[in-house]
Every structure is written in structure tokens, then in C-alpha cells.
Amino acid sequence: MASEKDDIDPVSVDAAQSSAAESDGENGTVANVFQNAKAAADKEHNMTLLQGIKLYPKAVAWSVLISTCIVMEGYDISLISNFYAFKQFNQKFGVRLEDGSYQVPAPWQAGLSNGAAVGEIFGLFLNGWLSERFGYRWTILGSLAWLTAFISLFFTADNVQTLLAGEILCGIPWGLFQTLTITYASEVCPVALRGYLTTYVNFCWGLGQFIGIGVIRSMLNRTDEWSFRIPYALQWMWPLPLGIAIFMAPESPWWLVRKGRIADAKRSLLRLTSRNDETGFDADETIAMMVHTTALEAKITHGATYWDCFKGTDLRRTEIVCMAWAMQNLSGNSFSNYSTYFLEQAGLSTSHAYSFAMGQYAINMIGVFGAWGLMSVGIGRRTLYLSGLCGLCAMLMIMGFLGLVPQSHRNAGSLATGSMMIVWALFYQLSVGTVCYSLVSELSTRRLQIKTIVLGRNLYNVVAIICNVLTPFMLNPSAWDWGNYAGFFWGGVCFCCVVYTYFRLPEPQGRSFAELDVLFERGTSARKFASTQVDVFGEEVATNVIDSYNEKDSGQIRA
Template identity: 70%
Template sequence: MASPTEKNVDGDVPTQAPLGALKEEGAASRDNLSLGDMIQNARTATENEHSMTLLQGLKLYPKAIAWSVLISTCIVMEGYDISLVNNFYAFPQFNQKYGVPSIDADGNVTYQVPAAWQAGLSNGAVVGEIIGLLVNGWVSERYGYRYTVIACLTLLIAFTTIFFTAQTVVHLQVAEILCGIPWGVFQTLTITYASEVCPVALRGYLTTYINFCWGVGQIIGIGVIMGHLSRTDEWAYRIPYALQWMWPAPLIVGIYFAPESPWWLVRTGKLEQAKRSLLRLTSLNRETDFDADDTIAMMVHTTAFEKKITRGASYLDCFKGVDRRRTEIVCMCWAIQNLSGNSFSNYSTYFLQQAGLSNDKAYSFAMGQYAINCVGVFGAWALITFGIGRRTLYLYGLAGLFAMLLILGFLGLAEDRNAASLATGSIMLVWALCYQLTVGTVCYSLVAEISTRRLQIKTVVLGRILYNVVGIICGVLTPYMLNPTAWNWGNYAGFFWAGSCFLCFVYTYFRVPEPTGRTFAELDLLFEKKISARKFAETEVDVFAENIEQDVVKDYQDQIVVSHRETKV
């Protein structure tokens, strides 16, 4: 039954009755909420989430979708810059400014940014991101998601100035590191926000949408570079850097008005604010049995259960007890993105150049690859809609990537280099599609669902740090693999990444579970009972049969009373 509604003091935002109000005539007030009442309300909300269809979720949570999409757009900026720095290595004007001269096989003078500086620039952002990730694990839990994002966007406005005015490669290195700090915050905060503002029916879509934003940034970046290929002055690379200023200001304005995550508000004891935030995320035209009080009760129940099994909420607690397994899986899911050959594909333009393609063809193939990165997300949505699980997509995706990396390696044996280079470009497009349909997109959903709510930000932070550490290693190795003045492996690099991808497949089979269709509390219980990854999907659990100590729930009863009294004041 829906709760009674009333208008706020402004008369323009309909809300449900406060937590202290009676849910029904004769019912106990929320101020005197018993354990049995809370569990029953939470059970009702859980059943509603399980029965909610995709269409019902879209109708009930359109505002949550819009706000999540807005905050996820921050990732576009990171995708844009990473696209610039990796593709500038094949950009003549950029190389003339920041590279060193060399003589090619025909005796012509060419400019190349040395492999050491290529690795340094690519990894500079990663170093900054690691710093930002560690900061985010503390700041966003303390000050909330909205204010953390706004502060980071403000910093980006200042740091972009260094890119625009850089006179040496050292200045670029400083800019990459500094800009990497807010990008690191965006990498995890956007995922956490998306997973916490939507129900189970929408969780897979909103978390994986973040990968679409990454692809959009890459497309814009490569498109801007192609649009300036004809320029021969310094503005050919300065304008692309200056365009980074177009994002932060409008995002700051929009995010200022966004509702805070209700899960974060519950964790901090602000239950009245959590309810108001939840109502701002839902539609007034409800066609389900949605009840904000029941949903808040479910959040309280889940938080109480997690407090029972996870006493602390520090980085160290991520490696204690059952959370050690969850942290390991989240970390490896992130690392697999790089270990399956993604870092190799990030250098696609440079790689295709070295494989024999002209500049315009190399950039055209790269543009096609980045377009596939976006389209692949929608393909992944279709697969999720048809009921294919996250674990299944990961396994089959890694198998397909392994096969194509082997083909890339064998193309290095072809004598006709022109035909081999075109075949290489084509295979890389197919590889990109397979990657985005599976590993590249589904990872965002897995890491958001597998981590516990109390430790989610910190767990995802640790996973993303490992992703970046692996990215640094791959970022050092890849330029040497491809650079003609270094190892010059060319297509043979495909064999190296094929071996790495096979090991990822083996790990996924034995360790990565299936979280599809589970509430956060159910996932907590499955991990608590140490269910095998291969049996997650078929194991039945009842989170409401578990004993939650009365003193734990008493903490939240007290928070309800305090929150309600503060609202009255």
C-alpha cells in the first residue's frame, strides 16, 4: 500500500509522510519501530524489487536514471583526454612540438615522442588517478557524493590550463598527473552513485552506461584530432586541449541540484533526508507497490546486516573475513580489463600506423573502434535484457578475445604487409565489439554489485587502483612492444596478450560469481555462507531468516528518532 502523501512547505514538491507518521491507522509509529516491523517492511520492499520489471523500473525511477546519467557524464572527460594522449603519438604536429627528430629507413627526418615519454605521459594520468582513488575512499564517504564531484570538477578547470599552456613534455606530464586526481574520483564515485540510486531491475544498465560515457569521450577526442589534421601550427593540438573546458561548468550546475545517494544518507543516519532523496529519484506516477518507507527499511536492514558481518569500514576491513574474497574479485575484475588486451587496443592508431596503414586510414579505423565502444554498450544491454548473466558474458567474452588476439599475432607472419595491415585493422574492430559486449561493459556492473554497501566505495577504489597499477605496467610494456625504435614486435604482441587473456579466463571460471537479480542483502548472505562462485546463481537464500542483533537495529531506531526530531525543528 502506498504511503500517504503531502506537500512540503513550498507546496511544489510532493512527498510522502515523514518517517514518524503512521503508515496505516493503528500501526506503530516509526519512532517506535520494532525489529519485526522493520524486517516486514524490508521484506515487502525486497519482494517488490524482485518482481519489478524493466518497464516498471523505467516508469518508477526516471529521475534516478536522469541524475545517474548526468553524474556519469564526468567519465566523458577522462575518455576524451586518454584518447588525446594516446592518439597524439601518431599526430605529426604534436610530435614536432614534443618529440625528437630521427631518420627513417628512407632517409627522411621524422619526429617521435620517445617510448619512455610515451609511457610516462600515458601513465602520468594513472598515477594521478591512484591518488584520486585513495582520496575518494575517504572524502566521498565523509562529505557525500555531490560535493565531492563538484570539488573535483572545479579542480579540473584549473588543471586544464596547464595542458593548454604546456611548452615542454614535462609540463604535459604535470598536467596528466594533476588531472588524473579528479578523474580517479570519477572512476569509482560514478559507479557507486549509479548502483545506489536505482533498483535491481535498472542496476545493470546504469552501471554499464558508464562505459558508454568512456566511449563517447574517445569518439569526441579522435574526432577533434581528425578535424585538426590539416593544421600545421600549434593550435592543432592546443585547441583539442582547450576543449576540455567545455565540460566542468555545466556539470557543476547540474550536479549541485542532484539528490544525494539515499544509501549514503542511511549509512550516515540521516533517514529523513534519505527518504526525501528517494522521493526525488522516483516518479509521482507510480504503477507499482512502491513505498518509500519500506524501501528505507530495506536499506536500514541491509546496512544493519552488513554492520553485523563487517564491523569496521576502513580500507583494512576490505581484507578481513568474508570481505577479503569480495575485494579480491572486484580487484581482479578491474585488472582483467587491462590483462585481456585492452591496453593494447588503446594504442590502436599508433599500432595500425606501425603495421603499415597511412595516418588517415589509421585514424579512421580508430574512429570506427571508438564508435563500436559506444554501440557495444547497447549490445551488452540487449544481452542483459535477454537474461544472460554477468559471469556468462565475462567467460564467453574472454574466450572470444583470446581467439582474436591469436589471429592478430599470426597476421604478423603474413608477407603481404598491406593486406595484413588492413586485416589487422578489421580484426581490431571485431575485437573491440566483442570486448564492449562483454568484459569492457559488464565489469562496471560486477564491481558495483559484488562489493558490500558499507565498504563499496573503498572496495571499488582498491579494485580501480589495481586496474591502474596493471595499466601502468601495460602502459610501460606496450609502447616498447610497438615502437620501431624499441622492441618493434608489431603484430606479435598479440601472442603476449593472448596468453594473458587465457589466464584471465581461467580465473573468471573459478572465482567470479553471478550477481544478476540479487539484492545487496542477498549477495551479502551468499558471500557470508561462502557459496562457490559456480553455485551462486542456483543457491536460494532468505536474508530475513538471519538473526540481526537487536542492539544493531537499536542504533537505527535511535537515528530515526533523532532524524525525525531534527526534521520537526
């Protein structure tokens, strides 16, 4: 855990005020900062999606570029889980069974699948310190360099132990990418674009998985070791072009404000916006809004360490973010990750199993755009998440009942199971899989956002480890051999997620970060978030912000 001294840089209010005075020719008073912040917040609330795209086209482009780092993780995760149904991979790294076929033993399947998750846990905790200290850009660039070096372990692996080492060591930068991409997207765009750019990360997951499964399928006719070494070698195609582009990207203006670099924050904001504007955009007003929100959070949240995520109102926010991410796995996602292996064990040929998997991953990408469409017509994040979980629960139970199909109709049952998995993937991507990324970026405070998301993603990884231990044993014919009956287990777990979501998950759609801070501070019920009116520039909130400005012991806004 980083110390407060290392992790917190004071932001002088005087610096913010003098910057406003230089640009506006006015007195840099708290009242001016307050007035500018309110003007910027009003403009964001009234901004339409089209206006946001016209004003922030560069922010959209940079966010999309940085989110592409997630493609690398999606690609590798799809390789390792789908190689279990790959004959050449099993012959190299598996053991011979009594019927003469080869299988990677269930314990090693679990170990390999969990290797990346273990590395990601370390990477995520490092991210909480590295990104706040060095900024988003340099943290990503360092991660890409690390990844370039350790991809060689996959390419040269001669035994399953080397593969495991590669998964763990490459998992460290993947863990960094998992949260940095989301926090960067949420900080460089206005409210009108926030839900779309944060959920685009899920499209990148689907794209990486689709490319991975496509590469494996193209290697089915090869009989040598290059059939699995070439897919691993293709991981080297990502880091260099991404590194060059990210080096030129602007830093998050929110991060710069938290560090007291007000002038740099304004320059970064101008690099993210366009002169083609219909909303009356003013960079100084937007910077003032960032200073105002930082001041409000400084009053509500008295520190910025991991321990502070479990204090006061932030405990509730941390819990919700952690559960929103954990429920991605608890709703049956790990079951879906083994789709080719599962379908092969259910009776489909290897080529048909991979074809169904490609359809599933194509749905993963298309589903993201479907979720965007649902959000654009005003359907809230909470509604999408809750409805999606209900659909997933039903699909999992149906897959379980398909296990009752008699052996004489096994092929028809297998095809029905494959079709149901594609329907499951559609429900997942239209709701839980996509909306989660928007929820976790919106429900944490700016000051603790990276650390809260790190904790949430780490719970996701811990749950993934548990699921990755259970799932191979459920499906492997040399272990429990549950087959379709695993659907009953995950359906029951998914029902518990439905109950939690109904009572605990709030609706953040259309709310500014400051409004969400006040709603959590007042202890508003999750079911009343959407209907509760709140004025972040009212007298009560203004007092909190001014107190933060005039803090006796520091006279500073703390990051």
C-alpha cells in the same frame, strides 16, 4: 587510510524507527522495520525493467548526468594515446629519428600515458574518504573545480614535462569520477535498473574517446601548434554545465541512511522516483530495506576502513572486484588504446589509422547497448564476462598470426589487423568492457562499496601503468618493434584471465544486496551463486540483523 572515527557515522536505529513511526503512525519497532524491508525487497524482485523506468525516471536521468563526468576522462585519455601518431604533436614534443621523422621516445610515451594513472591512484584513495565524509555531490563539484584550474597546463604546455604534470594533476579528479559515478548509479536505482545504469559509464568512456579521436582527425590538415592545443582547450567545455546540473542533483539515499539522516534519505528517494507507479511503491518500506541491509552488513562487517576490505568474507569480495577490473587491461585493452599508433606502425596511412580508430570507438558505444540487450534476455554477468574473454583471447592470437604475413602483402595484412581490432573492440564492449562496471558495483558491500571499488580501480591503474610501460616498447620502432607479435603476448595473458574467471567470478544478476551478503557470508562457490536459494528474512539472517540493532556497546547501526 582514514581512521574509523573520521570515516564512520553512527546511524541510530531509534531514529529510523521513530521516522517509520511518524510516517506510518505505528510503533517504530524492529519488527516493523523488518516487515517493511521484506515488502520492499519483494517488490524490487518482482519489478520489471519497464516498471523500474516508470518508477525511477528521475534516478535514471540524474545517474546518466553524473556518469557524463567520465566523458572528460575518456576524451583526454584518447588524446594522449592517439597523439603519438600525430605529426604536429611529435614535431613539438618528440625527437628526430635517422630517417628524418619525429617520434616521442618510448620512455616518454610510457610516462605520459601513466601520468594520468598515477594521479588517478591518488584521487581514488582520496575518494574513499571524501565521498563518505562529504557526500557524492560535493565531492564531484570540488573535483570539477580542480579540473577546471589544471586543464590550463595542457593548453599552455611547451615541453613534455609540463604535459606530464597536467596528466598527473588532472588524473586526481578523474580518479574520483571513476568510482563515484558507478557507486551513485548503483545506489539510486532498483535491482531491475542497476545493471544498465552502472554499465552506462562504459558508454561515456566510449563517447569521450570518440569525440577525442574525431577532434584529432579534424586537425590533421593543420600544420601549426593549434592542431593539438585546440583539442586540449576543448576540455573546458565540460565542467561548468556539469557543475550547475550536479549542484541540483539529489544525494544518494543509501549514503544518507549510513549517516543517520533518515528523513533526508526519504526526501532524496522521493526526488528520485515518480508518482506514476504500478508496483505499490512505498518510500518508507524502501528506506526500511536500506536500514535492514545496513544493519545486516554492520553485523557481517565490523568496520568501514580500507583494512576491513581485507578481513573475513570481504577479502574474497575485494579480490574479485580487483581482478574483474584488472582483467580489463590484462585482456589486451592497453594494446587497443594504442590502436592508431599500432596501425600506423603496421603500415596504414595516418588518415586511415584514425578512421579505423573512430570505427573502434563507435563500436565501443554501440557495444554497450548490445550488452544491455544480452542482459535483458537473461544472460548473466558471469556468462558474458567469461564468453567475452574467450573471444578476446582468440582475436589477440589471430592478430599475432597476422604478423607472419610476408612483407609483399604488408598492406593487406595491415587492413586485416585493423579489421580484427574492430572485431576485438566489439567482443570487448559486449562483455568485459561493459559488464565489469555492473560486477564491481554489485559484488561489494554497501558499507565498504566505495573503498572496495577504489581498491579495484587502483589495481586497474597499477596494471595500466605496467601495460603502458610495456606497450610502447612493444610497438615503437626505436625499441622492441614487435608489431603484430604483441598479440601473442596479450593472448596468453588473456587465457589466464579466462581460467581465473571460471573458478572465481560469481553471478550477481537478479540478487539484492542483502542476498549477495548472505551468499558471500556462507562461502558459496562462484559457480553455484546463480542456483543457490537464500532467504534474507529467514530466522538465521534475522538473528544477525536483530543482534546488530541491539549491539550492546552502541545500540546503533554503523555506517
